[in-house]
Amino acid sequence: MTPEEAGQRLVALLASVEATATVSGGQAHARATVDVPPQAWRAALLAARDDTELACDFFDWLSAVDELAEGFDVVAHLWSTTHRHGLLLRARVPRATPTIDSVVAVYPGAAWHERETHEMFGIDFAGHDDLRPLLLPPEFEGHPLRKEFVLASRVAKPWPGAKEPGESEAGGGRRPIRPPGVPAPGEWGTTPTPAGAGGAGEGPRGGTPARPARERPARPAPGARTPEPDEGSTP
Template identity: 65%
Template structure:
């Protein structure tokens, strides 16, 4: 089945006359032939049901769970995405739903796909999205005392502030140690003068002094060098002979 057919099939199987359940829509991802996938958007309340239909051998036969993760959409909440694959029919589908930023929660797929356990734990840890009915939703990668969710866009990337740059000099600093332009900070990296142990202690960067331009009287233009035409340029051999004579 093509990605278009996969998406249409799942939308058809999830069709309902109850508008309260929400609409199910499908599109096709990028990637070109062999890499494009059907992307099916489902309401969060129908997330588990969509995965169950996709796994059904009589529907899409997606018997293999590949991965699940999330995307921080800021004011739009979080997009939760799972990739399912059919080992028999050789097609896949990307299930996508959206959860709110406050108390984000979606139903776990572990009872359908046991392989989802590790991925749901990682997504819970990195984004703070709760997977309801997960049998063991505990930290996976970070130490127990760690606070926050590193893949949320508001998470402060404090490594460059908490400890010095490991190189011999900061990026942009010259070998001579002269004044340099303040380096650009990527998103999430705070200004060390506004956050962290050096708050309020860092002097502003020096502004390099540019040499003053000579002042010319108004209306006066510098003299241009005389133009030399090709006829006036003698070959080097002729010049050398003339000098010898």
């Protein structure tokens, strides 16, 4: 079954809802991609599993994509171990109320994937009774994979990719590009700057004290003789 046929087969099984079939990727990586309404999410995965032509008996992974004002795309990839074809399902949930049915009863392997997606994006999976933190400590606040989440560590510590090759400390070259996750100056907090001559930087923590320069003795001119040390002095 080709990706186009697999997508159309699932759309036919979901005739009562508005589903759209496309193909993502290309060549050997082409996958049937079916977009379904959130209310048909569980029914779509169940149909893909139980239909004899699709027979997607293997749950591969589940995650989400932050589409900003348009909401979140919940994405799941299924695989048929008998027919050797894959199926990508997507459902978009609103940003204000990101909730969708859990599919743990259909694919038990989705339990950890739903926990991670809930933790990273703040999407609730109705019917999942164990959405406790999976990767982050319990006291962590926010959802790190949302695009508005500020990566504070990149504000407090200089990002190694902030400088383009060939740019000097004094400036010049192309304008540095702000690294991902760092807000523009003045939008959030204070950004420590590298230490100056006195070792004091901007921000609450200041900079790193500058290392004092060591004085090196002048090198003798070519052909000049090194003076002999005085008697009693240590060479």
